Amino acid sequence: MKYKWYVPYLFVLLALIGLFVFRLGPIAMVTGISxxxxxxxxxxxxxGFENYEYMFTDPSFWEIVLNTVIFSAIFVPSILVxxxxxxxxxxxxxxxxxxxxxxxxxxxxTSTVAIGIVWQWLFSTDAGFVNFILRFLGMENPPSWLxxxxxxxxxxxxxxxxxxxxxxxxxxxxxxxxxxRVLMEAARIDGANKIRMFFKxxxxxxxxxxxxILIMSIIDSFKNFEIVYxxxxxxxxxxxxxxxxxxxxxxxxxxxxxxxxSVAVFLLLIVxxxxxxxxxxxxxxxxxxx
Amino acid sequence: xxxxxxxxxxxxxxxxIGFGQVTLQYWFWDANFEQQELEMIEKFEKTHPDIKVELTxxxxxxxxxxxxxxxxxKQMPDVMAMHPNTVEDLxxxxxxxxxxxxxxxxxxxxxxxxxxxxxLDSSFKIKDKYYGVPFAWVGSVVYYNKDLFDKYxxxxxxxxxxxxEFLEKAKALTKDVDGNGKTDxxxxxxxxxxxxxxGWVLQNDGDYINRETMRWDPDQNAxxxxxxxxxxxxxxxVAPRPKDYDLDGKKIKIMFANQQTAMMSEGxxxxxxxxxxxxxxxxxxxxxxPRGPQWKEDVMHAWADGLAIANNTKYPEExxxxxxxxxxxxxxxxxYAGKVPxxxxxxxxxxxxxxxxxxxLPEHKTLILDYGTSAKHFYTKYWKFWRGYASAEGSGLSAxxxxxxxxxxxxxxxxxxxxxxxxxxxxxxxx
Numbered sequence: 001m002k003y004k005w006y007v008p009y010l011f012v013l014l015a016l017i018g019l020f021v022f023r024l025g026p027i028a029m030v031t032g033i034s035x036x037x038x039x040x041x042x043x044x045x046x047x048g049f050e051n052y053e054y055m056f057t058d059p060s061f062w063e064i065v066l067n068t069v070i071f072s073a074i075f076v077p078s079i080l081v082x083x084x085x086x087x088x089x090x091x092x093x094x095x096x097x098x099x100x101x102x103x104x105x106x107x108x109x110t111s112t113v114a115i116g117i118v119w120q121w122l123f124s125t126d127a128g129f130v131n132f133i134l135r136f137l138g139m140e141n142p143p144s145w146l147x148x149x150x151x152x153x154x155x156x157x158x159x160x161x162x163x164x165x166x167x168x169x170x171x172x173x174x175x176x177x178x179x180x181r182v183l184m185e186a187a188r189i190d191g192a193n194k195i196r197m198f199f200k201x202x203x204x205x206x207x208x209x210x211x212x213i214l215i216m217s218i219i220d221s222f223k224n225f226e227i228v229y230x231x232x233x234x235x236x237x238x239x240x241x242x243x244x245x246x247x248x249x250x251x252x253x254x255x256x257x258x259x260x261x262s263v264a265v266f267l268l269l270i271v272x273x274x275x276x277x278x279x280x281x282x283x284x285x286x287x288x289x290x
Numbered sequence: 291x292x293x294x295x296x297x298x299x300x301x302x303x304x305x306x307i308g309f310g311q312v313t314l315q316y317w318f319w320d321a322n323f324e325q326q327e328l329e330m331i332e333k334f335e336k337t338h339p340d341i342k343v344e345l346t347x348x349x350x351x352x353x354x355x356x357x358x359x360x361x362x363x364k365q366m367p368d369v370m371a372m373h374p375n376t377v378e379d380l381x382x383x384x385x386x387x388x389x390x391x392x393x394x395x396x397x398x399x400x401x402x403x404x405x406x407x408x409x410l411d412s413s414f415k416i417k418d419k420y421y422g423v424p425f426a427w428v429g430s431v432v433y434y435n436k437d438l439f440d441k442y443x444x445x446x447x448x449x450x451x452x453x454x455e456f457l458e459k460a461k462a463l464t465k466d467v468d469g470n471g472k473t474d475x476x477x478x479x480x481x482x483x484x485x486x487x488x489g490w491v492l493q494n495d496g497d498y499i500n501r502e503t504m505r506w507d508p509d510q511n512a513x514x515x516x517x518x519x520x521x522x523x524x525x526x527x528v529a530p531r532p533k534d535y536d537l538d539g540k541k542i543k544i545m546f547a548n549q550q551t552a553m554m555s556e557g558x559x560x561x562x563x564x565x566x567x568x569x570x571x572x573x574x575x576x577x578x579x580p581r582g583p584q585w586k587e588d589v590m591h592a593w594a595d596g597l598a599i600a601n602n603t604k605y606p607e608e609x610x611x612x613x614x615x616x617x618x619x620x621x622x623x624x625x626y627a628g629k630v631p632x633x634x635x636x637x638x639x640x641x642x643x644x645x646x647x648x649x650x651l652p653e654h655k656t657l658i659l660d661y662g663t664s665a666k667h668f669y670t671k672y673w674k675f676w677r678g679y680a681s682a683e684g685s686g687l688s689a690x691x692x693x694x695x696x697x698x699x700x701x702x703x704x705x706x707x708x709x710x711x712x713x714x715x716x717x718x719x720x721x
């Protein structure tokens with residue numbers, strides 16, 4: 001049976017429309033807006049690279065970039081290690097596994113605003129549970145977790161990791177259940193202990209899942225917004241301001257869409273470069289065959 | 291035949307009525323007051339049958355974001371709530387209608403003595419044109435716990451009290467109540483928030499901004515004020531370091547309600563919080579911020595809740611009629627406690643004098659009215675960013691003030707950092 005030449009295109013038409021309307025179109029528009037001075041309340045005027053010049057010469061901007069990198073450096077390893085650990089424990093088929101799966105997944109479906117507020121209370125300097133414990137243990141002046149720029153970013157990254165671990169745990173669980181039992185049995189017969197089996201069989205065989213989680217968690221960490229908004233509003237100062245939050249502030253508080261767009265383009269490039277490098281490095285450590 | 295003719299006439303009449311009716315879009319920033327706004331609209335529509343008003347009441351957090359999105363789609367509401375911290379940015383972009391003609395007409399009709407004009411001028415007059423009109427205004431005051439003053443035999447604040455008197459009282463009220471060697475009751479609590487801090491500068495005749503260059507360049511009076519407030523925390527230890535209590539707009543009120551502080555400064559709208567949300571279960575009152583050594587006149591750090599009209603509205607006349615109605619016809623009892631009606635007839639009404647009329651604290655609520663003739667503030671373009679407000683809460687100047695009060699930076703470092711950061715923004719705002 002012969003098809004008209006356009007029939008295959010019809011099958012992907014909806015996806016293509018979605019791609020152009022919701023992805024490539026906005027990216028092109030944001031790139032265009034980044035070369036303008038535009039508030040939504042007025043008309044845009046072309047200003048060349050002025051926004052980029054302002055951005056690259058602004059010390060605050062670089063501090064925010066560093067915050068974003070630190071946030072990511074806390075979030076991504078935490079996700080990789082703890083979500084795998086939890087997935088392995090919950091893959092044992094022990095009693096109560098379902099209950100624990102639900103418990104660990106609960107923060108994922110809980111509103112970020114609610115989570116932010118509860119953790120804000122827990123980390124309160126004078127009346128929080130965390131400092132209550134520290135005082136009980138003898139610390140006279142426990143830290144001001146959210147009011148001291150030395151700690152605020154770390155606390156926010158910790159809370160966001162706690163929220164997201166359950167989601168990545170589920171993905172790891174799926175990966176773990178894909179590992180053929182026969183390999184484990186063969187290793188056991190050959191006398192391998194559990195730790196050796198974990199590092200020599202489990203870890204290599206779930207590298208495709210790890211790769212997926214690595215990419216997604218990096219993007220997740222660069223995109224985070226709500227947790228910063230709820231817990232610290234980027235403060236104190238800009239100590240916990242991340243790039244996504246900075247984009248929001250410029251676009252919707254200052255109505256400086258041009259500058260916000262230039263920061264968004266920068267963020268897109270950074271995430272794009274990291275993802276590209278990861279894909280290039282993939283062949284060195286990701287194993288798709290048993 | 292007769293039936294058809296009657297139907298045709300009826301349809302024509304209804305169509306005529308329909309076409310004759312104007313529908314205004316009205317956006318308001320407090321979803322909690324939706325019912326009150328709807329009641330006002332109902333009253334307005336009864337007296338103006340040719341105008342229909344559709345209300346969109348949003349939370350304050352979502353308001354500006356959605357307004358910006360609608361502006362991008364060229365669909366601004368005809369009438370919208372407006373704040374002096376944003377009006378200059380929007381007026382500069384040509385988004386708002388110049389209301390000067392309407393304001394002049396209104397003054398002729400009602401008399402300019404009917405309103406708090408300094409609030410109007412300081413809040414919405416941009417380059418000699420009005421881009422908004424207040425319907426209510428508020429100002430910074432000192433809240434004090436009368437029970438604690440009584441307990442320690444400290445006299446209440448009086449009109450015209452000075453920094454020295456303030457310090458003396460704050461010292462007398464700073465106590466280690468449980469005797470563990472640490473202060474647990476503070477004379478005063480302060481942090482960087484504009485409503486808490488900036489009134490001090492105005493009461494010493496100071497200014498953060500050089501009005502000719504529109505750059506951050508605090509004059510000597512402002513510098514003396516900043517040093518004094520810093521000393522309250524770091525020299526006299528009558529106020530805690532902000533980071534020791536995670537001070538923010540809510541926490542300072544909780545401290546006051548918990549009697550952890552005998553005095554605090556905040557906006558007068560917090561009277562509502564003190565009564566309802568975080569009830570202060572003791573006898574309390576408000577006073578004016580104390581006068582600094584360079585004081586010239588009592589100046590209140592005041593700001594307004596206003597209304598503006600979109601520049602591209604098809605119905606400027608009808609929009610103004612609606613605004614005029616909201617400003618003049620809203621009754622004192624329908625205002626958020628602590629907010630002063632812009633129309634003096636309501637501000638000076640028995641309903642607004644709640645202590646005398648209903649016995650509601652604070653006793654000296656009406657002192658705010660005396661300062662409706664001397665409203666000032668430091669709003670500029672980009673104010674939210676450089677001062678640290680809304681989503682930028684705690685950044686910009688606020689961050690440096692808190693760092694200074696926390697003892698993390700010196701005064702010299704405070705000025706260096708503020709100058710570098712704030713002027714970078716102001717240079718962008720005022721090219």
